Amino acid sequence: MLLTITSSVLLLLITLLALTKISVEFLYNKVEKNPYCLLVVGTDAVIEKTVRTDAIMILVVDHEHGRVLVSNVPRDLLIGKSKINSVYEKSGISGLQGTLSELLGIEFDGYAIVNYEVFKYLGDRLGPIEIQIREPMKYTDTVQNLYIDFQPGIYQMKGDQLLAYIRYRREAMGDLARIERQKEVLIKLMDKARSLDVFQVASIFSNVRKNLSMNLNLGEVIYIFLRLKRNLNMGFVTFPYMLNKDGDVVVDSQKIGDYKKILSSVTTTELKTPPKILLINCSEDKSRGFLARSQDLWSSTAGFLPNQIVWEEVGVKYTSNTVLILDRTKQEELKSILKKVYPNLEFVMKFTSDKGVFNEYLDLIKKMSENRIYPTFPYDAVVMVTK
Numbered sequence: 001m002l003l004t005i006t007s008s009v010l011l012l013l014i015t016l017l018a019l020t021k022i023s024v025e026f027l028y029n030k031v032e033k034n035p036y037c038l039l040v041v042g043t044d045a046v047i048e049k050t051v052r053t054d055a056i057m058i059l060v061v062d063h064e065h066g067r068v069l070v071s072n073v074p075r076d077l078l079i080g081k082s083k084i085n086s087v088y089e090k091s092g093i094s095g096l097q098g099t100l101s102e103l104l105g106i107e108f109d110g111y112a113i114v115n116y117e118v119f120k121y122l123g124d125r126l127g128p129i130e131i132q133i134r135e136p137m138k139y140t141d142t143v144q145n146l147y148i149d150f151q152p153g154i155y156q157m158k159g160d161q162l163l164a165y166i167r168y169r170r171e172a173m174g175d176l177a178r179i180e181r182q183k184e185v186l187i188k189l190m191d192k193a194r195s196l197d198v199f200q201v202a203s204i205f206s207n208v209r210k211n212l213s214m215n216l217n218l219g220e221v222i223y224i225f226l227r228l229k230r231n232l233n234m235g236f237v238t239f240p241y242m243l244n245k246d247g248d249v250v251v252d253s254q255k256i257g258d259y260k261k262i263l264s265s266v267t268t269t270e271l272k273t274p275p276k277i278l279l280i281n282c283s284e285d286k287s288r289g290f291l292a293r294s295q296d297l298w299s300s301t302a303g304f305l306p307n308q309i310v311w312e313e314v315g316v317k318y319t320s321n322t323v324l325i326l327d328r329t330k331q332e333e334l335k336s337i338l339k340k341v342y343p344n345l346e347f348v349m350k351f352t353s354d355k356g357v358f359n360e361y362l363d364l365i366k367k368m369s370e371n372r373i374y375p376t377f378p379y380d381a382v383v384m385v386t387k
């Protein structure tokens with residue numbers, strides 16, 4: 001499942017709220033509706049009096065059981081003769097809600113509109129964070145006042161630079177690579193947030209709230225988030241789309257029925273968090289093509305992406321497809337996932353708790369660090385693919 005800037009911001013806000021120890025029970029405004037269906041729109045720039053949508057996301061929140069189901073709607077999805085992205089531009093949030101309600105057979109209970117200034121603010125308050133640029137990134141858009149110019153190297157980035165880093169998409173993989181950068185930044189910002197005291201957290205949330213437009217009041221937001229933070233169980237589901245013969249993104253009619261059932265069964269379905277996987281390229285092809293193919297393959301078969309994909313040469317030599325399992329309880333689940341993703345490949349399963357295998361794992365991490373590739377721990381397994 002692919003994360004957007006908007007989803008990154010919301011996940012970070014959940015983390016910030018979870019760190020707050022101040023009692024806010026007097027601010028509660030109990031939300032009776034459960035599950036609560038929320039439409040989230042991430043806005044880009046205002047160009048020629050038109051607001052562009054960067055992301056469209058559906059959140060189905062079961063606050064009684066601490067479950068959240070997240071699904072991203074492709075911005076270029078063709079509905080009739082118009083893209084879903086243009087519905088918001090022409091008809092606003094109410095028009096977008098109506099279009100998706102009719103398409104999916106669901107009713108939205110609330111909405112939230114997030115702009116880039118939120119992410120920029122969070123980057124300034126929580127940064128700097130270390131970012132490694134491996135290839136030149138250069139792009140200029142005077143209309144949006146967007147200037148990106150990064151050369152390979154190690155950077156300590158804050159708001160403006162972080163925003164430029166995650167907005168860059170002028171490369172072969174486009175949005176796929178951009179989403180991976182967003183995940184990287186989110187993880188590092190969340191690590192920074194863990195060091196804040198409660199007063200800093202309260203201040204950040206107060207400022208972020210000014211840059212959000214929503215039809216929920218603060219008491220309702222606090223009620224939902226505080227119910228979720230106790231035992232948050234988040235799942236992701238891919239919107240059922242396909243490319244037609246003209247290359248347009250359209251609804252996959254064969255999968256839309258199952259998708260609707262998933263959205264309507266959050267309160268009765270146990271959402272499972274996928275295992276945390278580090279995927280390493282041990283094939284002869286050391287190009288970024290491995291990254292693009294892997295992202296597409298995992299997204300379409302497993303329904304989620306590995307937490308980190310290392311496509312570069314790091315001096316790791318494996319002649320057999322191998323899995324180093326750090327959490328034994330994940331063994332069967334990992335086997336099932338790998339069978340879906342790589343149906344024609346066999347994998348050697350090893351446990352890091354076994355003699356010698358942990359040293360193999362440490363050596364692997366060392367070689368990655370020597371090549372300035374830093375794993376984002378923790379992981380449940382490391383998967384080495386040779387083909």
